[in-house]
Amino acid sequence: MFSLKNKTALVTGSTFGIGLGILQVLARAGANVVMNGRKTPPDLDQLLKELSSHGNRAIFIPADVSQAKDRERLFQESLKAFGRFDILVNNAGSFFDSGWDRLNEETFDSTMNLNVKATFFMSKRVIDHCRELKQKGSIVLVASTNSFAAERGSPCYDTSKGALLMMTRSLAVQTFKDSVNVNALCPGLVDTPLVRKLAGDDATFNMIGRNVPKGRFCTIEECGYAVLYMVSDEGQYMTGQHITLDGGILAVQHTAVDDLGAKTPS
Numbered sequence: 001m002f003s004l005k006n007k008t009a010l011v012t013g014s015t016f017g018i019g020l021g022i023l024q025v026l027a028r029a030g031a032n033v034v035m036n037g038r039k040t041p042p043d044l045d046q047l048l049k050e051l052s053s054h055g056n057r058a059i060f061i062p063a064d065v066s067q068a069k070d071r072e073r074l075f076q077e078s079l080k081a082f083g084r085f086d087i088l089v090n091n092a093g094s095f096f097d098s099g100w101d102r103l104n105e106e107t108f109d110s111t112m113n114l115n116v117k118a119t120f121f122m123s124k125r126v127i128d129h130c131r132e133l134k135q136k137g138s139i140v141l142v143a144s145t146n147s148f149a150a151e152r153g154s155p156c157y158d159t160s161k162g163a164l165l166m167m168t169r170s171l172a173v174q175t176f177k178d179s180v181n182v183n184a185l186c187p188g189l190v191d192t193p194l195v196r197k198l199a200g201d202d203a204t205f206n207m208i209g210r211n212v213p214k215g216r217f218c219t220i221e222e223c224g225y226a227v228l229y230m231v232s233d234e235g236q237y238m239t240g241q242h243i244t245l246d247g248g249i250l251a252v253q254h255t256a257v258d259d260l261g262a263k264t265p266s
């Protein structure tokens, strides 16, 4: 069940954080995996050793997916290394907002270029490949709870993540006649180096975690298991949809009444 044996999976932005968690789970399911990042991680040998300890193989390809040439090279080198290409997880994405007053066209363009444009064209490359060879394929877009609900201070990020949900549906509609499924993962708050850095210190990080309805951050591995279903043979009927992994964040109504400290039935 959920075996990815002999399949090739590329996860963009997977040297640490959510991408690495997804890559670890896909490798455990037997996939030959391609780790990608802009920079070579300091613990590369150890990471590749762990990732390739499941009767599979693992390689690292440095590439900046916001660059068209790098995207094509990343796809070609992955294909060449394993002789086939089956699974793409578009995880690389970033947060460039740094306040409304500093927001300019550069902030907007860099956000859209990486979070939206790179995801669209990496996906198109894989769809065209699967179509050409008449083979199965699975694509996952890493969106966010910010695809549904906006946060103060992140208008560009929110806009980009909202676009990814519609892109998921739109790419699914283009591929109904192909053996390709396209879905999104929408995490809430995940324990990653980026989030720890944004929190600033351990006390703030722990307080944020406690404020999640489930009382903790999501783990990078939990993100991996949600992706595993969507890219598995068993999950092929799911397309144009998303899995929200938010520990209940979007299920709760936060109102002014809460701010007043009013007692509500528990």
Ligand code: NAD
Pocket: 012, 013, 014, 015, 016, 017, 018, 019, 036, 037, 038, 039, 063, 064, 065, 066, 091, 092, 093, 094, 095, 114, 142, 143, 144, 145, 186, 187, 188, 189, 190, 191, 192, 193, 194, 195
């Ligand atoms: P992150 O944003 O710090 O990304 C880590 C990885 O992305 C690294 O491997 C890095 O090399 C790579 N990367 C960054 N820019 C790249 C580029 N241009 N080309 C190739 N690789 C690049 O880590 P994260 O917090 O794990 O976020 C991963 C994804 O999950 C992002 O799309 C983010 O928006 C989304 N997300 C994160 C959270 C969270 O709580 N961390 C919540 C919801 C969604």
